[in-house]
Amino acid sequence: MIQFTEPRAARQQRPATRALAKAAVAAGRAPSIFNSQPWRWCIADDVAQLRADRDRQLTTVDPDGRLLTVSCGAALHHARTALAGVGFATHVDRLPDPGDPDLFARIRVVDAGEPQRAAVRLQLAMALRHTDRRPFADVEVPPPALRRLREAAEEQGAHLRILRPEDVVTLAAAAVAAAGTELTDPLYRAELSAWTGRPAGARDGIPPETAAHPEPRPVPLRNLDPGGVPDPATHDVVDRYACYAILYTDTDTPVDWLAAGEALSAVLLTATDERLAASPISDVIEVPAARRLLCDLLDGAGYPMVALRIGVPGDGPLAAAARRTGAEVVDVAT
Incomplete structure (x- = not known):
């Protein structure tokens, strides 16, 4: 109501x-x-x-x-x-x-x-x-769909840079650097725990069933359970056909931050309309050193607001x- x-x-x-x-x-x-x-x-x-x-x-x-x-x-x-x-x-x-x-x-x-x-x-x-943190299917993302995503960002006053394979290595380095910095911070771990350990019936936060499993990926996703015991089984690399992108703006003011959010929504809804799945990657924005690596990827073209992982959805139920x-x-x- x-x-x-x-x-x-x-x-x-x-x-x-x-x-x-x-x-x-x-x-x-x-x-x-x-x-x-x-x-x-x-x-x-x-x-x-x-x-x-x-x-x-x-x-x-x-x-x-x-x-x-x-x-x-x-x-x-x-x-x-x-x-x-x-x-x-x-x-x-x-x-x-x-x-x-x-x-x-x-x-x-x-x-x-x-x-x-x-x-x-x-x-x-x-x-x-x-938000889909499951491994993506081993299917390439159609280039026309990626063009639509870029156009959706532009219509909202932001830009979407689809990363080349050689640039994904830098994004992965940024994700590793962000995780290394945040997981050693007790204040971060407390905040993460507060939002991943919500009480029964809570209608916010990140429920465990939506978390990513610890398979090897080209770009590691945020560890939502840093105190958990990893699965000792060997996993194949997943997300091999994922596309990665940086959503960015020309300047870095609250007006730009708001426009970036509108563009993020437009990109994600357009991806859904294209029958694609996506998950935002924000930890690379939260840590200044990681964010500087993303700035380097943009070659001075703008200010990164969030990274995105995009792909063809895999099998299995998607928790919400x-x-x-x-x-x-x-x-x-x-």
């Missing part, structure tokens, strides 16, 4: 208000760092405000709020997609109030009409997309992380 401020208010809302409330709930499916879902929505009449929830900021992993802002940008794009998918045209003001830095965006409904086919497809992809309810994240005024 969505939290309304007066009894029976749900029946009294304008169509735009109801559409915004539904879009805000749908935006809860957006990816976020550690599935922290660090956002709140405040809706009145034909305007929705997207606000940061600083109580959910990862103060060790993300002290400057970069990844919190990227996460909120993904939620913003999800909400825009949900509205476009049912035919609502919107106007968005990003970071509209310098005196209120936690107000990330205002979405105003300006018109209603027939949804476009592309918007409907992305809206459907929202219900299907999940839970999401908070509308009542927890959406307030609708009357």
